[in-house]
Amino acid sequence: MTRNQTALLVTFWDQGGWPRFKAGVLKLGEQGQYLGAFLSAALFSVTxxxxxxxxxxxxxxxxxxxxxxxxxxxxxxxxxxxxxxxxxxxxxxxxxxxxxxxxxxxxxxxxxxxxxxxxxxxxxx
Structure with a gap:
């Protein structure tokens, strides 16, 4: 993975009811980092x-x-x-x-x- 990619673990259920895990890649770039920092700062300041x-x-x-x-x-x-x-x-x-x-x-x-x-x-x- 590159620096601007975040791994996302997705669970799919097959017909037998057993979970099947697949790793997908969600490209967020720097916007995701800024969003995470903003949400962390907001949660910290409220609590x-x-x-x-x-x-x-x-x-x-x-x-x-x-x-x-x-x-x-x-x-x-x-x-x-x-x-x-x-x-x-x-x-x-x-x-x-x-x-x-x-x-x-x-x-x-x-x-x-x-x-x-x-x-x-x-x-x-």
């Missing part, structure tokens, strides 16, 4: 502090998502650094046959909780 906020306070999910986007807009450098730390940590934890996730996921969750505590101020009243 980075929304999940801990939903656990911490009695708010609806729309308010939590708006708060999360606001935090990302107010602290773009910090959030970009946090996203990079998440990516590197997750990639390193996948190396030992996914066993690193046993340690990585609780640490990232705990750190995200503290990030939420520092960035989202308590409601007045």
């Amino acid at each position: 980075v502090v929304a999940m801990p906020l939903l656990l911490d306070r009695e708010v609806d999910f729309i308010t939590a998502m708006i708060t999360s986007v606001r935090v990302v807009r107010e602290n773009p450098v910090v959030m970009l650094g946090w996203a990079a730390i998440i990516v590197v940590t997750m990639l390193l934890s996948l190396v030992p046959a996914f066993l690193g996730l046993i340690f990585t996921l609780p640490i990232l969750g705990h750190t995200t909780w503290h990030l939420h505590q520092r960035t989202v101020q308590p409601a007045e009243g």
Whole structure:
């Protein structure tokens, strides 16, 4: 495969009910990379502090998502650094046959909780 091609695994069912796997190639080029980066950034900015906020306070999910986007807009450098730390940590934890996730996921969750505590101020009243 060339640099601008992405492999796509497609499952076809034969008449006996058994899956038959065929690998097809989907040419996306750079547009697919940009789309993936955009979707990842959007998902990160919507959920980075929304999940801990939903656990911490009695708010609806729309308010939590708006708060999360606001935090990302107010602290773009910090959030970009946090996203990079998440990516590197997750990639390193996948190396030992996914066993690193046993340690990585609780640490990232705990750190995200503290990030939420520092960035989202308590409601007045």
